[in-house]
Amino acid sequence: xxxxxxxxxxxxxxxxxxxxxxxxxxxxxxxxxxxxxxxxxxxxxxxxxxxxxxxxxxxxxxxxxxxxxxxxxxxxxxxxxxxxxxxxxxxxxxxxxxxxxxxxxxxxxxxxxxxxxxxxxxxxxxxxxxxxxxxxxxxxxxxxxxxxxxxxxxxxxxxxxxxxxxxxxxxxxxxxxxxxxxxxxxxxxxxxxxxxxxxxxxxxxxxxxxxxxxxxxxxxxxxxxxxxxxxxxxxxxxxxxxxxxxxxxxxxxxxxxxxxxxxxxxxxxxxxxxxxxxxxxxxxxxxxxxxxxxxx
Amino acid sequence: xxxxxxxxxxxxxxxxxxxxxxxxxxxxxxxxxxxxxxxxxxxxxxxxxxxxxxxxxxxxxxxxxxxxxxxxxxxxxxxxxxxxxxxxxxxxxxxxxxxxxxxxxxxxxxxxxxxxxxxxxxxxxxxxxxxxxxxxxxxxxxxxxxxxxxxxxxxxxxxxxxxxxxxxxxxxxxxxxxxxxxxxxxxxxxxxxxxxxxxxxxxxxxxxxxxxxxxxxxxxxxxxxxxxxxxxxxxx
Numbered sequence: 001x002x003x004x005x006x007x008x009x010x011x012x013x014x015x016x017x018x019x020x021x022x023x024x025x026x027x028x029x030x031x032x033x034x035x036x037x038x039x040x041x042x043x044x045x046x047x048x049x050x051x052x053x054x055x056x057x058x059x060x061x062x063x064x065x066x067x068x069x070x071x072x073x074x075x076x077x078x079x080x081x082x083x084x085x086x087x088x089x090x091x092x093x094x095x096x097x098x099x100x101x102x103x104x105x106x107x108x109x110x111x112x113x114x115x116x117x118x119x120x121x122x123x124x125x126x127x128x129x130x131x132x133x134x135x136x137x138x139x140x141x142x143x144x145x146x147x148x149x150x151x152x153x154x155x156x157x158x159x160x161x162x163x164x165x166x167x168x169x170x171x172x173x174x175x176x177x178x179x180x181x182x183x184x185x186x187x188x189x190x191x192x193x194x195x196x197x198x199x200x201x202x203x204x205x206x207x208x209x210x211x212x213x214x215x216x217x218x219x220x221x222x223x224x225x226x227x228x229x230x231x232x233x234x235x236x237x238x239x240x241x242x243x244x245x246x247x248x249x250x251x252x253x254x255x256x257x258x259x260x261x262x263x264x265x266x267x268x269x270x271x272x273x274x275x276x277x278x279x280x281x282x283x284x285x286x287x288x289x290x291x292x293x294x295x296x
Numbered sequence: 297x298x299x300x301x302x303x304x305x306x307x308x309x310x311x312x313x314x315x316x317x318x319x320x321x322x323x324x325x326x327x328x329x330x331x332x333x334x335x336x337x338x339x340x341x342x343x344x345x346x347x348x349x350x351x352x353x354x355x356x357x358x359x360x361x362x363x364x365x366x367x368x369x370x371x372x373x374x375x376x377x378x379x380x381x382x383x384x385x386x387x388x389x390x391x392x393x394x395x396x397x398x399x400x401x402x403x404x405x406x407x408x409x410x411x412x413x414x415x416x417x418x419x420x421x422x423x424x425x426x427x428x429x430x431x432x433x434x435x436x437x438x439x440x441x442x443x444x445x446x447x448x449x450x451x452x453x454x455x456x457x458x459x460x461x462x463x464x465x466x467x468x469x470x471x472x473x474x475x476x477x478x479x480x481x482x483x484x485x486x487x488x489x490x491x492x493x494x495x496x497x498x499x500x501x502x503x504x505x506x507x508x509x510x511x512x513x514x515x516x517x518x519x520x521x522x523x524x525x526x527x528x529x530x531x532x
Contacts (some may be wrong), residue, residue: 043317103362130392164396166395167393167396167397168400169395170386170387170388170389170393171389172390173388174386174389175383175386175387177348177380177383178380178383178384178386179386179397180368180369180383181346181368181372181378181380182371182372182398182400182443183373183400183401183447184369184397184398184400185369186369214351267426285404
């Protein structure tokens, strides 16, 4: 039981929080810009490399370094939005989807050119876990990841429900023509969406880098589970994406627990397939997701 | 002096023209109703004012200002409010959030405006925290109109405000249109319930196949037998 808690449940929650943050960005851009942004994973990677750079070269602690890293990433994403996505704003969704796929490849190649393909470590060494009741072990970084993820999700909720721009984002996602007819300037809403989703991506990149390491495929490998999370929660629905992230993270980790006998339920090598299975089942059984989102 | 002037307007969606040289004017303090069969281009004409269709020829003026083909948000900021026929509320936003979005361009606090709308539509005050998508058709129409009024518009455009409503809500809607007009807001509306609409209108235009078929005072249009027979079903 303790083993289940320490090695399956807690890591599941941690991974779930990272998925949730990343899926939120996918869900927001889908709701407002109306395309599935394949470049979101590599936005995480870019953010993580900026963080690593500030940590390695300037000596900032990671918890500070993510701020200038997020600013830089946001500037790059906003510039690329103007270059690649703005001319296609009225184009069919599939054109934007392919454009984001191309942008994803460009982004990753640029990262590999600039930083190389070697793995980098953000926090060297092994952290001693906190031990509760002689049994429950929680690594401090896991505690902070989950805590910060909760703070960010509450913060996003407040932005979406309490601020004028947040309400305008929800209005645009709900009915873009009526939003224009209300005088909402679409481009400002689009900029706000990129800023928020990129910030969430950089923080997700930070957490993933802290939990594992920094490498050029880290964000790309996240794409499948975060799309699965966004679809599970109903794409375009931020609260669904949060729940979806947690469910996918837990499902992945718990699927390798030895529920029956001594062997893992499924081999850890197939862990990634769990997210895929959830996504396929959802698309067949309930394409609008649990949160009644938009259908592709 | 007319507030909204449309002259020889042609346009539509892509290569297909729906409007062919339409003219219309709305005077300050007037209620003008557009009637005509389905597909006559009534809604398209309203969309043209907001830059939502492709305009090929003609002009639209607000007062002396040329607003032909101007970006939607700029037209809105000039003081024209529009209630589309369908999907005219943000279904996933609360009633109050819908009203707030109506005053999106307003920089100052909007508490007073909200209070005024709740006074005009008391039903909405109780439902202010409900999602607009959960309301009945009549209440949703009230949200849509209240939202449009939140910007204190100079001109209000209503596209079939009573479509799909029960008779009770239809009467209520016409009463509200009357009240909005009594407050001095000029109104241009497209309406299927031509008889009731003509009863509260000053003037009317009949549109057929994207062209002006007839226009005149509401009384003239109501008493014109040809029009009554062709377009005012059940109006006799």
